[in-house]
Amino acid sequence: MKTISYEELIKERSYILVDVRTPAEFQAEGIPGAINIPLLLDDERAIVGTAYKQESPEIAKLLGIESVSKRLPEIFKEINKISKQTKKIVFYCARGGMRSGSMTALFSSVGYRVVKLDGGYKNYREFITKELPILNEGVEYIILHGKTGVGKTKLLNSLESKGYSVLDLEKFADHKGSFFGALCEKRPQSQKRFESLLYEFFKNNKPKYVIAESESKRIGNVYVPECIFHSLLNGRHIFVDTPMSHRVNIVLGDYTNTTSLEIKECILRIKRYAPHSYVDELLVLLEEGNLPLISEKLMTSYYDALYQKSIDKYEFREELFYETIEEGTEKIINLLGEKYSPENNIG
Numbered sequence: 001m002k003t004i005s006y007e008e009l010i011k012e013r014s015y016i017l018v019d020v021r022t023p024a025e026f027q028a029e030g031i032p033g034a035i036n037i038p039l040l041l042d043d044e045r046a047i048v049g050t051a052y053k054q055e056s057p058e059i060a061k062l063l064g065i066e067s068v069s070k071r072l073p074e075i076f077k078e079i080n081k082i083s084k085q086t087k088k089i090v091f092y093c094a095r096g097g098m099r100s101g102s103m104t105a106l107f108s109s110v111g112y113r114v115v116k117l118d119g120g121y122k123n124y125r126e127f128i129t130k131e132l133p134i135l136n137e138g139v140e141y142i143i144l145h146g147k148t149g150v151g152k153t154k155l156l157n158s159l160e161s162k163g164y165s166v167l168d169l170e171k172f173a174d175h176k177g178s179f180f181g182a183l184c185e186k187r188p189q190s191q192k193r194f195e196s197l198l199y200e201f202f203k204n205n206k207p208k209y210v211i212a213e214s215e216s217k218r219i220g221n222v223y224v225p226e227c228i229f230h231s232l233l234n235g236r237h238i239f240v241d242t243p244m245s246h247r248v249n250i251v252l253g254d255y256t257n258t259t260s261l262e263i264k265e266c267i268l269r270i271k272r273y274a275p276h277s278y279v280d281e282l283l284v285l286l287e288e289g290n291l292p293l294i295s296e297k298l299m300t301s302y303y304d305a306l307y308q309k310s311i312d313k314y315e316f317r318e319e320l321f322y323e324t325i326e327e328g329t330e331k332i333i334n335l336l337g338e339k340y341s342p343e344n345n346i347g
Helices: 023-029 042-054 056-085 098-110 120-134 151-159 169-173 191-205 226-233 245-252 260-274 278-289 291-311 325-336
Strands: 016-019 087-093 114-117 140-144 209-213 236-242 320-323
Touching: 016 056, 016 278, 016 291, 042 056, 056 087, 087 120, 098 114, 098 291, 114 120, 120 191, 120 226, 140 151, 140 226, 151 325, 169 191, 169 209, 236 325, 245 260, 245 291, 260 291, 278 291, 320 325
Parallel strands: 016 087, 087 114, 140 209, 140 236, 236 320
Antiparallel strands: none
């Protein structure tokens, strides 16, 4: 049976990774770009696991074979389809054991160009954990600071659209970094998936510099890896600000698709840290549908004070004030100058 390490694999030009674990395992900790063709579905694996613990390994294997045999025609169709798109199919499971091994042996025996990822997802994790600090080493960080609603993420998006190297940690974390940060996001992020996305960013872009937003160590459910957090602390710090009316419009735009119930749940989380009368006032405004005033009060009476403590820790090399995202983008570009132009960011 042919095997390949992940370190060897990334040197290949044409391959498709196929994760044969359950959909739940794949969602929690898949390799970016991989396709999930599960050998066992979530409920089937649970049944097999229970049989292994409560009855015997032999009965568990029999149940597994019965489940897989029902899905083999469907699995064959999917593998046949993707085999026409690549020179090599690479199967992997949790540790490069029975699941990926059986798929590799089966499809190799009928003439498909397949290999098994040596050590599976476990070895992949070990590799990227070691490589991420190396890829991050020497990258210059330019950090945008500012209070809630000043549009730091929108500035990053605007700069990225113009070709600048942007590291959007909140996008990778699927979280905006506050009590309201999970609203309008697709899914809760996992630490392993977060770190995989960071590794892919640095591996694919090899930047000399990145423009990022100031972040705390934790963003929603995940923690920024130590090497990147250290770079955030020691980068070039730029403070940005914009009028309150613009901040309110930005916040309202970010949460356009949020329900009143979701907003209420987030407001109630503040109750541990703010006077009950303040929270009650916000809830009354919510019942009245006055989202602009809620946004302004949250910023001026709650979040601004929190962010000021963080802001006071830094010495800013530049500060800029703008009234539109377009104006802010141009001012940042002017500050950065030719040295940081997209053309000069090839690592």
